[in-house]
Amino acid sequence: MILTLTPNPSFDRTVALDGELERGQVHRVVSVTSQAGGKGVNISRAAVIADIPSIAVVPALKDDPFVLELLGAGIDCRPVRPAGGVRVNLTITEPDGTTTKLNSPGAEVSSDDLERMVEAVLARASTAAWTVLAGSLPAGAPAEFYADLVRRLRAVGGHVAVDTSEAPLQALVAALPDAAPDLMKPNGEELASFTGGDADELESDPAATARAARQLIDQGVGAVLATLGGNGAVLVTAEGAWHATPPPTTVVSTVGAGDSSLFGYLLGDIRGLAAPERLALAVAYGSAAAGLPGTTIPQPSQLRTELVGVTALTASSGGTA
Numbered sequence: 143m144i145l146t147l148t149p150n151p152s153f154d155r156t157v158a159l160d161g162e163l164e165r166g167q168v169h170r171v172v173s174v175t176s177q178a179g180g181k182g183v184n185i186s187r188a189a190v191i192a193d194i195p196s197i198a199v200v201p202a203l204k205d206d207p208f209v210l211e212l213l214g215a216g217i218d219c220r221p222v223r224p225a226g227g228v229r230v231n232l233t234i235t236e237p238d239g240t241t242t243k244l245n246s247p248g249a250e251v252s253s254d255d256l257e258r259m260v261e262a263v264l265a266r267a268s269t270a271a272w273t274v275l276a277g278s279l280p281a282g283a284p285a286e287f288y289a290d291l292v293r294r295l296r297a298v299g300g301h302v303a304v305d306t307s308e309a310p311l312q313a314l315v316a317a318l319p320d321a322a323p324d325l326m327k328p329n330g331e332e333l334a335s336f337t338g339g340d341a342d343e344l345e346s347d348p349a350a351t352a353r354a355a356r357q358l359i360d361q362g363v364g365a366v367l368a369t370l371g372g373n374g375a376v377l378v379t380a381e382g383a384w385h386a387t388p389p390p391t392t393v394v395s396t397v398g399a400g401d402s403s404l405f406g407y408l409l410g411d412i413r414g415l416a417a418p419e420r421l422a423l424a425v426a427y428g429s430a431a432a433g434l435p436g437t438t439i440p441q442p443s444q445l446r447t448e449l450v451g452v453t454a455l456t457a458s459s460g461g462t463a
């Protein structure tokens with residue numbers, strides 16, 4: 143079972159344009175779709191699609207359309223009392239795959255609201271193969287929320303993965319090795335935000351990415367899956383480092399690609415695959431998601447894992463293995 147916590151879930155509204163987005167202009171849109179999302183929710187969705195049981199903890203009312211949509215999709219959703227309604231995040235996609243996101247802050251939470259989420263997670267974590275803490279934090283949550291929860295989860299046992307950004311990511315890194323999760327999934331920009339360096343350079347240089355990710359491994363993190371957009375992903379563990387390139391992909395919407403990659407990695411782990419195969423599955427999931435509209439999560443039949451190329455990064459190419 144994969145347990146996910148999405149403290150700041152969102153209705154993902156996707157607006158598809160038939161041309162380039164022009165600031166200050168009126169656009170007639172091709173389509174508007176909406177899907178209950180947020181990083182942990184997307185991972186639970188991917189799990190259910192792949193026949194892996196998953197529980198999604200979200201702050202929402204039991205009869206909120208958000209919860210009803212997830213239950214309707216077969217996701218075991220455990221709502222805890224929310225501070226307010228579920229936010230709406232807007233995605234604008236252009237025909238060349240350019241994806242622009244406008245993410246709302248989410249309703250302000252109190253420490254009681256947060257404690258309800260923590261209790262819901264701690265009560266189930268011992269039965270989960272992986273507990274995934276994912277996404278931004280709602281307004282009012284302290285930046286240390288994930289770091290504190292990882293500490294408490296380590297006492298419970300089971301594996302913990304964290305995918306977040308900005309202040310909560312900085313706070314988690316500052317709390318290493320004490321709050322070290324088993325897996326972190328930064329993108330190039332997130333990695334650069336605490337290792338220094340240029341995000342674009344990291345995304346185009348797998349060896350540099352591996353060196354940056356190695357800093358987290360040295361501080362107790364079990365594995366780092368660094369997603370690099372069109373350049374695939376790098377996996378670093380205590381045993382080595384690998385880079386995987388995606389199959390040729392026509393990008394439609396990048397929303398949910400990182401979540402799909404993270405799920406692919408977890409699926410590989412649950413199946414007992416070796417590190418390079420786990421990475422290949424992650425990249426197959428991420429690239430399949432990028433080829434689908436909005437926040438659509440791929441079906442296993444849409445994966446082209448055999449077209450993912452994996453290479454080991456050696457000491458000479460990156461000083462990492």
Ligand SMILES: O=P(O)(O)OC[C@@]1(O)O[C@H](CO)[C@@H](O)[C@@H]1O
Pocket residue numbers: 150152153154179180181184231243245276277278279307397398399400401437
């Ligand atoms: O605002 P956050 O929590 O950082 O990210 C939220 C979000 O962009 O992440 C998912 C894609 O990864 C979307 O479903 C959702 O809209």
